[in-house]
Amino acid sequence: MNAVRLSPPATLTNPGIVQVTIPLASSxxxxxxxxxxxxxxxxxxxxxxxxxxxxxxxxxxxxxxxxxxxxxxxxxxxxxxxxxxxxxxxxxxxxxxxxxxxxxxxxxxxxxxxxxxxxxxxxxxxxxxxxxxxxxxxxxxxxxxxxxxxxxxxxxxxxxxxxxxxxxxxxxxxxxxxxxxxxxxxxxxxxxxxxxxxxxxxxxxxxxxxxxxxxxxxxIESDWSGASYWYSVAALAQDETAEINLLGLKSKSLQGDSAIVDIMRSLGVESTFTESGVRLTKCPTSEFLAWDFTDCPDLAQTVAVCAAVKGVTLHLTGIESLKIKETDRVAALQAELQKVGAELVELEPNHRYEVHQLTASHTVPATIKTYDDHRMAMAFAPVAMREEIIIEEPRVVDKSYPSFWDDMARVATVDFIDELFQV
Ligand SMILES: O=C(O)C1=C[C@@H](OP(=O)(O)O)[C@@H](O)[C@H](O)C1
Ligand SMILES: C=C(OP(=O)(O)O)C(=O)O
CATH class of the missing domain: 3.65.10.10 (Enolpyruvate transferase domain)
Incomplete structure (x- = not known):
């Protein structure tokens, strides 16, 4: 029997005060x-x-x-x-x-x-x-x-x-x-x-x-898709004075994922553009949000997880293309949202979906599978602002945002459980 070291899962715990400046990966x-x-x-x-x-x-x-x-x-x-x-x-x-x-x-x-x-x-x-x-x-x-x-x-x-x-x-x-x-x-x-x-x-x-x-x-401008995970951190932070400065982003961007500014205003994050980028602070949250992701499919996972954990009911349209991305992202979300006490249901076949929180309690920490999809790992990481969470195969983030875990370590304790797996 050989001992092989697989990519260890990341355990995220203990969010403290959220006051941080993040240089962000570029697009x-x-x-x-x-x-x-x-x-x-x-x-x-x-x-x-x-x-x-x-x-x-x-x-x-x-x-x-x-x-x-x-x-x-x-x-x-x-x-x-x-x-x-x-x-x-x-x-x-x-x-x-x-x-x-x-x-x-x-x-x-x-x-x-x-x-x-x-x-x-x-x-x-x-x-x-x-x-x-x-x-x-x-x-x-x-x-x-x-x-x-x-x-x-x-x-x-x-x-x-x-x-x-x-x-x-x-x-x-x-x-x-x-x-x-x-x-x-x-x-x-x-x-x-x-x-x-x-x-x-x-x-x-x-x-x-x-x-x-x-x-x-x-x-090249900083990456608005990568910025979306920081919006979710700000939205889920328990620290009411949370402030996150994201460097290198512009209000007039070539990137459609800058739509996260408008989406997250409903999930409790205010954006203020500065000389160096954008400053995120907290603002009141809506109870319900409907969003068409046709123009910004890569934001759907971030927003779905954030709304689920915040207890905001979310209606999503325009997510058909998620099924042919790094994984079937609709199926992946359906499986993994359950683990953080929420569900993604199809309201109209292949068209309109709803994310809502479940009343039954769930096991903490949840262990999230990432399905070779960087956005599954990064969308679920901000849940650490509310409860301990384990992310499997965390190096999937390298596809778009290799420094993600180093950056996350500035708002959460990130442990890579360095254990030997037997095969
Ligand atoms: O052109 C691009 O840079 C991209 C287009 C989008 O793909 P689709 O056009 O397949 O939706 C997006 O999901 C992908 O991450 C990047
Ligand atoms: C879908 C993505 O990338 P690509 O289609 O370029 O693999 C993505 O980065 O979320």
Whole structure:
């Protein structure tokens, strides 16, 4: 029998006074777009404050790698953006990732790239990674209809390569559009680097003319998705004088997850923008909150856990895309919220959900499974402001926010139970 050391769970206890300044990780979404655009200029941009997130480090590594295989691990943007980038730059690559990545659909993007002239084949299951990029000879076609309701990352991937296409690109987005702020972020960053982009949101049409990017310096903003966990800490803190200063955030952000400012006002957190970022303090809480997460799906877990523990009834819509992210986040929330005395129920099939507290008591500390999903770990960590909690596989946070536990250790005691597991 071998003794192996697995990633020890994190136990979070004893929140004291919550008075803290957090430098925050920078945005992996902004970083990964800037890196693709930089690569399309021949790596001539001076990118500042790039994210230390694994998703971004993977992007950096794969952009420079000469290997025939690009393993994106569990990074969705890296998979989708690189598939388009390697195609348009004529690089023959095998694109693969974790087993979960190979369950996350990519057919909509591949179909669009094929229309533009790509030769791409699936190596296992049609519509899913792994896939093989065999070559690209650009077609006359520069007008594509594409569904907007599965993942905005396909659209971001296509528009970023569009300035290099001989005829540019016109994308007609069909159906509902999910995660639209991420598309707008892409277009804003492209425009900053000199691309000629036009979005008509009345007709859901995006037009990009052929025109090379202009290399320029660019500084990445702090990560609003990562900031959301600090909002939850402030909302759940017992310390009525709690004050959290989050550095590097701006009130006018490219990131749609800055919607956390408005959401958390109902959950008892006031935001004051300062020269250095945003200051969180406590304010009165509502008893009920309804929110449509179509534009900000990555906030749903944070808000669901926070509302559940605070005893605020929450109605969620726009969370369909959660089922195809790092894990099925709806199922994961349903299982784990029970452990902190709450439940997530479906009010209208696949459309409207409710989170509410249960009257029965629950076992403390709860041990939360994270399902290879960084946001499960970080969404449940703030529960420590109310009761002891154990988070399994805590290093999942490395995907987007590697310093998360170091930062949490400033408002809670974080113990990694260093035990030997027998196999
Ligand atoms: O473009 C991006 O940077 C992202 C878009 C969103 O994905 P979907 O468009 O698949 O919802 C979001 O959930 C993801 O974390 C990052
Ligand atoms: C869904 C996420 O990332 P991605 O789709 O890029 O893997 C996320 O960070 O929550």
């Amino acid at each position: 992996k979404s902004e970083s990964n777009r800037a890196l693709i655009i930089d690569a399309l200029t021949g790596f001539q941009c001076d990118l500042k404050n790039l994210s230390t997130a694994r998703d971004t480090q993977t992007m950096i590594r794969l952009l420079k790698s000469q290997d025939n295989t690009a393993d994106v691990l569990d990074a969705g943007t890296t998979m989708r953006f690189l598939t388009a980038y390697f195609t348009v730059t004529g690089q023959q690559k095998t694109m693969t990732g974790t087993p979960r990545m190979c369950e996350r659909p990519i057919g909509i993007l591949v179909d669009a790239l094929r229309t533009l002239g790509a030769d791409i084949t699936y190596l296992n299951k049609e519509g899913y990674p792994p896939l093989q990029i065999n070559g690209f000879s650009s077609s006359e076609s520069n007008r594509i209809s594409i569904r907007g309701d599965v993942s905005s990352q396909y659209i971001s991937a296509l528009v970023m390569i569009a300035p290099l296409l001989p005829n540019g690109l016109t994308l007609e987005l069909t159906g509902a559009i999910g995660s639209r702020p991420y598309i707008e972020m892409t277009l804003e960053q492209m425009a900053y680097f000199g691309a000629d982009v036009q979005a008509d949101w009345a007709t859901n049409t995006i037009t990009i003319t052929p025109k090379p990017y202009t290399p320029k310096p660019y500084a």
